[in-house]
Amino acid sequence: MTGQTPTAVVIGAGIAGLATAALLQSDGHRVTVLESRHDVGGRAGTWERDGFRFDTGPSWYLMPEVFDHFFRLLGTSAAEQLDLVRVDPGYRVFFEGHATPMEIRADRSSNIALFETTDAGSGPALSAYLDSARDAYRLATSRFLYSTYESMRPFFTADTLRLLPRLAPLLTQSLERFVARRFRDPRLRQILGYPAVFLGSAPSMTPSLYHLMSHLDLEDGVWYPLGGFGAFIAAVRRLAQQRGVEILTDAPVTSILTAADAKGRDWTTGVAYEHRGERRILHADVVVSTADLHHTETALLPERVRSYPESWWSRRVPGPSAVLVLLGVRGELPSLAHHSLFFTEDWDDGFARIFGTGASIGSPTSLYVSRTSATDPTTAPAGHENLFVLVPVPADPGLGGGGVDGDGDPGVEAIADEAIRQISEWAGIPDLAARIVVRRTIGPADFADDLHSWRGGALGPAHTLRQSAFLRGSNASAKVDGLYYAGGTTVPGIGLPMCLISAELVLKRLRGDTTTTPLPEPIREPMAQRR
Known part of the structure; x- marks a missing residue:
């Protein structure tokens, strides 16, 4: 659309929808967000009554550098937008049959000492485990989390291929077995296996690559934004609207509109939605659905253009x-x-x-x-x-x-x-x-x-081997040009940091960027669209 501002519709005003809208608007699109509920936030909602305020979804602030990178893409920082507090102890663990709970502290050395006190020899074992977790985390953030998997060419470089002998066992061995080979005490095994729950999975079903999660809580620390996660949602909403994003609530999308060219190739032309008792049409060059992927595919798209039909979901966990x-x-x-x-x-x-x-x-x-x-x-x-x-x-x-x-x-x-x-x-x-x-x-x-959560799930598809990385599904429709996906049910996966990355992956798709690293900070509008 030479000389015209490209338009985008984002379905859903959860964190993935708000983040996607802010990034696309900053990149030169004119963005409208349609949210079916009365307020924004999605799973990261809030509820208030009688002076109490509750977050109704995410409650762990992990991977702080991912949050900060997102804010820096928009020309600001987490420190400028949020009042973050490091939580210490990070968490307390009560065990059935044991009168005294354990406390995971905000620093690595204290946690190593806790493990050693609990079971002699487990301190050095945890030190080695955390070294491995840190390396796995850095590998994930530099090679996998920020990849759209549109092209596999970046994975066939010499330095990546050299990692295969180390990477293969981490993908084929379960987290449960990986932990059990290194620690004897059942309580310590549970502490190290629990991060699988953050991934919507079980330790026996989760690849041991995800032991990287222990780097986050046992070494990196747990944080909290004062005001709750509603304060984080409010910050992203504010940044989106400051850039010109229009957010319309009480506006459920009923269908994604498509058309076909002479060769039979389909593309999206916008969406149909309801607002104030009326059915309305909003045309757009790009549609990004951050609704649950199952709902998007099986309820909003005609059957002939579904990339992930019901038969695909019947094989998912x-x-x-x-x-x-x-x-x-x-x-x-x-x-x-x-x-x-x-x-x-x-x-x-x-x-x-x-x-x-x-x-x-x-x-x-x-x-x-x-x-x-x-x-x-x-x-x-x-x-x-x-x-x-x-x-x-x-x-x-x-x-x-x-x-x-x-x-x-x-x-x-x-x-x-x-x-x-x-x-x-x-x-x-x-x-x-x-x-x-x-x-x-x-x-x-x-x-x-x-x-509209698939099977009433709280998180999304479990992070099993067959449902991680490029096996989780694409963030772009295989059958409808101009249709993209973001949120916890697509790549890279579950959790607020992953939702922020998924928003960035939409922008990378639109730019044709197949790199595996985060985008340069801050976002710059294409030269032709700068005013």
């Missing part, structure tokens, strides 16, 4: 869903850290219940608790605490949805009640249930209904 429990609690809860993990002794059974054919929910079960009021007093009224509880469950909307003050589906409320009982017992808070003044639950049916 979903990550877990979750029951989320948001609790406002009267009084202090010092036995809980900002982040607390609760691990059952037989957690293999827990993973089997989530990913096995006879999916079910155990009792007790491994779960996670975030107490943001330990770091951020603005999330709860004075004299109260804010708890976010995540109970992993099978990806099955049939488990039901949540509600406020116990009015969710009975199965979801029963899971919440059992989680409260377990936390009360393990963390030594006998009157926890009696001190709850605000309660809301969210279940798999809510993820399916509100976010």
Whole structure:
């Protein structure tokens, strides 16, 4: 479109949608974001009641350099946009059958000492493990995470080929086995295997390359943006709108429009959406869907132009869903850290219940608790605490949805009640249930209904070997020119940092950039479109 500003429509105003819009607008497009819900944020939403403020999704700020790189692409920095606090201890771990929890601190040396105290010889083993994790992390960020996989040529360079003898075992051996060969104590194995849950997977299903995650929490440290993750969403939204992005909420997209040329090749012409009771059309040169990829492909596209039809999804492994429990609690809860993990002794059974054919929910079960009021007093009224509880469950909307003050589906409320009982017992808070003044639950049916999440999952497809890197799927439609994807259900994967990278990968696609490294900072508009 010589002499004209190219236009783009972004479907969804979660973090991937907002980030994609900000980057494309900065690169010279005129961008409109269409969001089906009343507010932005998607999975990274917020909920407020009676002076309590809850993040309803992501709660771990890891890979800080990815966040900072994104902000620097837009000519700013994380330090300028966010008030970041390093959380110490990074997290506390409660183990079934053990009265004393373990604390993962904000520095490597303390964690090495913890491992050595727990099991003699494990300190040096952790030091070597973290060295390997750091190397694997650097390999991932320089060779894999920032690649669109549009071309495989960058992977056949001499320096990359020299890495193959080391890389192959990391891809073919599970994280569970990789850890077990180096550590004897079951509790230490659980600490090192748990990052698989961040990837929507189980240690037995996750390639050991992902031991790189331990570099993040045991060495790099865990951070928190004051104001919660809603503050991060607000910052990205603000940057997008300052650049001219238009964001329209309560505007669900009903279809992606396509046309065919004389040779039968399809391209996108825009989208159809609903707003204020009317069906509307928005034409665009580019459409980027950051909605769940399954919803995009099977609900928004005509069957003949689906790159990932239902038959493709039938062969995929979903990550877990979750029951989320948001609790406002009267009084202090010092036995809980900002982040607390609760691990059952037989957690293999827990993973089997989530990913096995006879999916079910155990009792007790491994779960996670975030107490943001330990770091951020603005999330709860004075004299109260804010708890976010995540109970992993099978990806099955049939488990039901949540509600406020116990009015969710009975199965979801029963899971919440059992989680409260377990936390009360393990963390030594006998009157926890009696001190709850605000309660809301969210279940798999809510993820399916509100976010169009495949099978009601909380995260997206699990990061198994067959669902990682280029095997995860492409971020560009194979059948519709001008249609791209971003978000946790496409490359590079699950989590806020991955969603920021996925936004950058859309820009790389549009530029024809097949490099495996991040884009230069800051973004510069194409010369022809600068004013």
